[in-house]
Amino acid sequence: MIGYRVTKAQLESLIEAESPGWLQKAALRTAGFRQKNCYEESSTIWSDVKAVFMCLQGDCKCAYCERKLESIDFGKIEQDVEHFRPKGRIRAWRLPKALKELGIKATAVPDEDRGYFLLPYHPFNYSAACKPCNTLLKKDYFPIAGEYDLTGDDPAQLHVKERPLLVCPVGDFDDAPEDLIRFYGVSPQAVAQGGYDRERALVTIEFFKLDDEAKRKNLLRERAIVIIALYPQLEKLADGATGGAKVEAQQLVDGFTSPKSAHTNCARSFSDLFRKNRAEAKAVCDRAFQLIISIS
Numbered sequence: 411m412i413g414y415r416v417t418k419a420q421l422e423s424l425i426e427a428e429s430p431g432w433l434q435k436a437a438l439r440t441a442g443f444r445q446k447n448c449y450e451e452s453s454t455i456w457s458d459v460k461a462v463f464m465c466l467q468g469d470c471k472c473a474y475c476e477r478k479l480e481s482i483d484f485g486k487i488e489q490d491v492e493h494f495r496p497k498g499r500i501r502a503w504r505l506p507k508a509l510k511e512l513g514i515k516a517t518a519v520p521d522e523d524r525g526y527f528l529l530p531y532h533p534f535n536y537s538a539a540c541k542p543c544n545t546l547l548k549k550d551y552f553p554i555a556g557e558y559d560l561t562g563d564d565p566a567q568l569h570v571k572e573r574p575l576l577v578c579p580v581g582d583f584d585d586a587p588e589d590l591i592r593f594y595g596v597s598p599q600a601v602a603q604g605g606y607d608r609e610r611a612l613v614t615i616e617f618f619k620l621d622d623e624a625k626r627k628n629l630l631r632e633r634a635i636v637i638i639a640l641y642p643q644l645e646k647l648a649d650g651a652t653g654g655a656k657v658e659a660q661q662l663v664d665g666f667t668s669p670k671s672a673h674t675n676c677a678r679s680f681s682d683l684f685r686k687n688r689a690e691a692k693a694v695c696d697r698a699f700q701l702i703i704s705i706s
């Protein structure tokens with residue numbers, strides 16, 4: 411997971427360019443929900459701006475698992491517009507025992523038959539996510555450590571009050587995901603040694619099953635392929651490649667670590683490890699190779 415930094419004004423400008431008049435329609439709908447005091451409508455218009463988020467997120471990557479999905483024309487069908495805060499209701503996410511044992515606590519969900527009814531059309535409540543991350547895993551869950559406020563209409567303000575246990579990938583008000591989660595080999599890990607930053611990193615990893623070798627084996631396999639492809643290029647550069655070989659190796663390293671590539675966070679973490687400890691990076695690469703062999 412990496413962050414896609416964008417201001418509200420920048421995001422609104424992209425939305426207006428993609429679907430002129432959408433923001434006005436969205437504001438009207440939100441005013442209607444405010445009057446009714448709940449979210450209720452017979453049709454939705456957020457799919458009209460799905461392409462904005464697909465483009466923003468590294469040219470069609472899932473916001474959470476960083477899998478690269480098909481580009482705009484054919485990719486819309488395999489991406490959902492994900493609502494970070496659930497619009498219609500909030501279900502209680504069962505905190506796994508292992509996280510409970512670390513002392514992590516999630517606030518009890520409010521006993522209300524509604525969700526964040528003022529946020530179904532807030533651009534900062536959107537990302538584009540793959541079907542497994544959104545439809546199967548995210549659902550209507552939204553674990554937090556602070557205090558729920560379903561009447562909130564500003565994600566930046568809510569962020570402070572609610573202390574979400576999931577990391578928001580799009581916007582300019584949350585921590586950058588890479589400051590919270592980095593990779594060791596194919597496995598995501600919390601950066602912070604304690605506190606809220608560590609808790610939300612661990613919850614995000616567990617929530618989206620980002621380190622689940624059984625349930626998301628192809629996700630881990632893809633990361634292993636990135637490491638195996640990256641290692642020889644890093645080696646060439648470290649060994650003083652010159653001329654065309656150096657240019658080619660650098661282009662490949664830049665490509666794998668670009669926000670537009672799949673599993674950027676994993677690739678960047680591995681590159682950092684290589685620079686710090688080449689022998690350890692070699693051992694990690696060997697394990698990535700073994701992973702490919704073992705699950706092929």
Ligand SMILES: [Zn+2]
Binds near residue numbers: 477
């Ligand atoms: Zn995903």
